[in-house]
Amino acid sequence: MLSGLFNYDNPVWRFIGKFWDVLILNVLWLVCSIPIVTIGASTTAMYYVTLKLARDEDGYTIRSFFKSFKENFRQATVIWLIFLAVVFLLGFDLYFFVAGLTEPSTFRTVMTTVFLAFLFVWAGMFTFVFPLQARFYNPVKKTIFNAFFMSIRHIFHTIGMIVIDLALIFLSLSYLPQLMVFGVALIAFVNSYFLNAIFKRYIPAPDRDIHDMRPIFAEEDAKEAAGQEAAAAGAGEAPASQEEAPAEGTGQSEDAR
Secondary structure, three states: OOOHOOOOOOOHHHHHHHHHHHHOOOHHHHHHHOOOHHHHHHOOOOHHHHHHHOOOOOOOHHHHHHHHHHHHHHHHHHHHHHHHHHHHHHHHHHHHHHHHHOOHHHHHHHOOOHHHHHHHHHHHHHHHHHHHHHHHHHHHHHHHHHHHHHHHHHHHHHHHHHHHHHHHHHHHHHOHHHHHHHHHHHHHHHHHHHHHHHHHHHOOOOOOOOOOOEEEEEEEEHHHHHHHHHHHHHHOOOOHOOOOOOOOOOOOHHHHO
């Protein structure tokens, strides 16, 4: 009995070990985010580790964090600056319609609702974009594109993650300030369970070529391509797939690294 208790493969010890890793990750994220401009790279590196933790994959937390930080620094920084600029713009516009227009009106109500909807879309994309950068190889434009469509396609997961994130922030600032020890890394760790379930759909089976990645809308793309080829064959034209390069998929998984 005692040998089982002190076995480090024991679920209790593994659970404690994960939260120790989350605590370390929070410190690393805070330190690496101090210049502010590096928040994108540090968030990507944090998700690189938490996604592995949620998949019960062993590894070196600090080494993995800095490996991802270095590899993703340029693209993650560009993505972060884009999202930062957009949220500043949306925040300014929302403030203008809420506080700037003192007279209640239908126009004010409509525009406030519109910009709140834009902020929700931004939050959904923000929830996905850095985990995608950590998990898949893709250009910046494609990563942002994938973040938008994944957040919409998996809308219930998106809402669930946003609600849980806000609840954790609220609890940390009010009833359970002890959670602040784990900080942002705890939010990333919880989100990673949702994200792994989603990303699993876009990663090839072990018996498939790792470079043959499944597109985001694999079934829809296949049906559309089949329909275009049938139409082209009926018209006596060459299939479109022979004229244009196929649409880029989710990208190469980080498992191939």
